[in-house]
Amino acid sequence: MTNRDYANRNPARKGKAKTTRRKQAPAPKGFPLVLLLVTLTLLGGFGYFLWSINNSADDTEQTEASKVEQTDKSVKSKPKKDPNALPPAPKEEWTYQHELENKKVEIDLPEEVKPTRPYQMQCGSFRKESQANEMKAVIAFQGLEAQVRKVKGTSGYWYKVVLGPYERKRAAEKHRHTLQRGGLNGCLIWFWEGS
Template identity: 40%
Template sequence: MPQRDYVRASRPKAPAKKAGAARGGRGKAPAAASKPWLLIALTLLTLSVFIYGLWFLRQQPVVTPEPVATPVKVAPKDELPPKPQAEPYQYIKELENKEITVEVPQQQRSVPAVLQCGSFRQQNQAEQMKAQIAFAGIATDVRRTEGSNGVWFRVVAGPYESRRAATADMNRLRQMGINTCQVRNVT
């Protein structure tokens, strides 16, 4: 089977040569090549303007500024105003002996919370989740619960003193890619 040249076949065909080009290549040359005197004239004009500019700058007289002696004025020393004889304001003496009492309300103790990270039907799945959470440095337990819909194995961390502490651990687990944890109140 003969090989086909697909590249050459997809190229457009070259335009037909003009009659003047076929007779020996005596067509018109580009405009810049046919008028070299124009390029030379522009170059000479630019060079002459540059040389004239240098000559003109050289003919200018050099101006040296004369040093002018100016008297230096010494500013008088800025003095402070005289100290007042008696204090015009009374609040300074009043504040020295004033006692302020502030009532601080007792904060309510927050409810303890746990962090539930999964609920599985099989214990080995719960143990795998517990191992992933252990890599984050958080201790968890697997709790077996029986409900109306069967046996569940829950992965639980805690109890924490507050929801804020549980949320901090939940955010740390989210950074590791474990997004299934929820904070729940201990009942």
């Protein structure tokens, strides 16, 4: 039996001599003279640009100052103004305050129209009366009174948990928001169907 070398992943095959290749080191490169010249040229150009714009701001200020001096000489009666001073406040000329002082405003309000049918709110519909009574108890804990109505549908009897009647939809919305704050969602508001 031959000894196997488990650490060597690529063992030498029988009959072939193991050859090793030596990697040659890259030849040393010379100093990049062209790169140095390009870099120095760019730095010199940038320095010249900065030097040229350095005095341009002073020149424009001097030319503007000389223009101002020339206008000041031509108009000697104008005193120099403070550049940080605010302009004078404008005079307010409002006349509506005096015009509306003793007048009354008349508004046409439409007559209140009461709904022809009151509203109701249904919070659940169950097959078992016990489930409907449980929801009625949850609603009672919120401070509202609900009724359980037995209604015959096409698929049998249903027990509906309803609140109302409400004269206005706003009152029904107020109670629905109270129930939502208590964690009871899904209550629907519609016109009352008297029974």
